[in-house]
Amino acid sequence: MAYRYRKTKPDPPVSVERLARGIASGDRAALARAITLAESDRPDHFRLAQELLQRVGDRTGNTLRIGITGVPGAGKSTFIETFGMKLCALGKKVAVLAVDPSSALSKGSIMGDKTRMANLAKHPNAFIRPSATGGHLGGVHRKTRESILLCEAAGYDVILVETVGVGQNETAVRTMVDCFLLLAITGAGDELQGMKKGLMELVDIVLVHKADGDNKEKALETKKELDRIFRFLKPATEGWQVRVLPCSSLTGEGIGDVIDLVFRFERETKKSGIFAERRRKQTKDWLYSAIADQLQNAFFRDGRIREVLPETERDVMSGKLPVSAAAEKLLAIFLESRL
C-alpha cells in the first residue's frame, strides 16, 4: 500500500494506529506528522488528533516543561542550542517548540529553526519543531499544549517552549510549563522598558545572557539590578525565590549552572508538591477554557442566533433592551433551537 503515498492525492488517509506506533517507537517523522495533524483546523483532523492523543496519553506527563522567553536580540536561539546540547549530553531527550506565529516572520525563523539551531537539530536526542507559520493566536496556544503531549509520548523528557517576550503569549506559556526562564541582556533598565509589563512576575529563573568578554562586568551589574527588582515581586512559583544568573552561550560559561538550577527547581517543587499541583491546575484550567471556547463557538455558529443577533445588538445599543435581558433572550433561543 506504500505506493498510495507517492500519488499526487492531496490527502493520504491518516492511520492513527500507525502514527501511534511511530510515536511510541520515537520516530521523528511520525511525531512531526502527528503535530501537523494536531495543528490542523479541519474537523476530521481534530478528531484523528484527539484519537491519537487518547492512545498515547499514558506515555505523557513524566517530563520537565520549560518555557523560554526574552526580547528579540536576547539570543534565544543560541541559548537553546547550547542549553539543549548540554541536556542531550546528559542523556536527556529534548524537544523544542515555538509558540509565536509571529516568530515565523522574524529573521531567525526565515533562516529556518533548524538552521538557527544547527547542531541541536542534528543531535539524535533532539527534536525541533519549526515555528508554526499559520493559525491564529488562541489556536496556536491550544495546539502547543497538544504538541507538548505528543513530544512527551515520543519519549522527549525535556520540552522547551520558546516564545518572544513582547506579546500576550507569555501568560499563555506560563500555563503550559513547569519552569519559566527569561533571557535578559545587559542594560536592564532600557531593556525592561521594552518588555511587556508583568513579564517579570511570570518567570522563575532569569539569565543575563551574553555575559562574555567586555560584557561580563556589565552582566554582573545587571544581575544585581535585577536581584533588587525581584525582591519587590511576588514569585511566580510558591516557595521559589527567583534566581538571576549571568551566562554565555558563546563561551558556555554559566550554562552548567543554569542546568543545575533548572533541575534544582524541579527537585524542590516536586518535593513541596507545587510541581504536581501546578500540573493538575493547568490541566483543569485547560479543560475549562476548552469548554468555554466550544460553548461560545456553538453559540455564535447557531443558525437562529445568527439570525437574531444583529437586531438584538441594535436594540441593546439603542437602549431599547437591557444587556442582561438581551443575553437571557438569546440564551433561551439557543437552548431551544437544538434537539
Next chain:
Amino acid sequence: MAYRYRKTKPDPPVSVERLARGIASGDRAALARAITLAESDRPDHFRLAQELLQRVGDRTGNTLRIGITGVPGAGKSTFIETFGMKLCALGKKVAVLAVDPSSALSKGSIMGDKTRMANLAKHPNAFIRPSATGGHLGGVHRKTRESILLCEAAGYDVILVETVGVGQNETAVRTMVDCFLLLAITGAGDELQGMKKGLMELVDIVLVHKADGDNKEKALETKKELDRIFRFLKPATEGWQVRVLPCSSLTGEGIGDVIDLVFRFERETKKSGIFAERRRKQTKDWLYSAIADQLQNAFFRDGRIREVLPETERDVMSGKLPVSAAAEKLLAIFLESRL
C-alpha cells in the same frame, strides 16, 4: 395600599410600574429600592430589574461617567465630597457608586458612606449609594453597570464610580466609565510600588491629592515625576495625553481645575468621536460577556453535565481522555440534553 409596606411580610410585592414612575420623578427612595432590586441574586428580582431597566432605558446615557480610584489613604472620600459639592454647585446632579465589596470593610465604610461624605449626602442634587456589603466580585461589576443606568434614569448626569486602587476592579471600572481619575499622593515612588501594576495605563487624569501646607512642594515634585512616567505609557484614551494635577480637598485649591479638565476631556473626546465609540464598545463588550457568563451558568447547572463532569475531569487528569475531546464530549451532552 401603603399599609402593606408597614407589615412584617418579608417581601412586599414590587411594582415595576411604581418604581419606574418614582425614578422618572427623581425620587431617591425609589432609586435606592431599584438598585437593591438590581443587586439582588434572586431570579424573580432579576426579571423585575430587567423590566424596570427596559422601561427607563430611554432616559439613560446622556451623562458623564467618571471612575475614581486611588490607594487607601489617598483621600478618596474627602475628594469626592469636595468635587461632588462643586459639581452640584454648577447645577449638576451627582450620583456616587462604590464598586468594591471590600471597601465595606475599610474604615471609611464602617463609618458609613453617608457619614464620610456628610455634606454631599445632604445636598439635594446628590445621591450616594452606600457600598454593597455582599455579593461576589463579578456580580458587583455587573450590578454597578445597572446601577449607573438607574441613576441616569433618575436624572443624575454625573456618575462617580469609586474603587480602591489595589485590586482587579480597576480594569472592570475602566469598562464602565468615560473618564478615569487616579488619586495619587506625594512620594510617588513608594506609593507606586503599592499600586496594582498596570493601573497607570488605565487612567486619564491623575490628581496629586493633599497638595496643601508643607506638602505642596512635594506634590509639585510628584507631579513632575508622574509626568515623566506617563511619557512612556500609552494613553488609556486615544488622542488624550494624561494630565497630572496637584489639588487639595482641604483648601479646595486645584479642585476647580480638576472640574475644568474633566469637562475638557468630555468635550474633546465627544468632538473626536472617541466618547461615543467607547460607549458603544462598552455596551457591546458587556453584552458579549453577559452571553459568555450565562452560557457557562447554563452549562455548569445542567443536570447531565453535573452528573458526568466529575468522571470526565478524572479521566482528563489521568491522561485517559484528551482535553479537547473531553470538552467536545461534554458539549455534545449539553446540547443534546435540552428540548
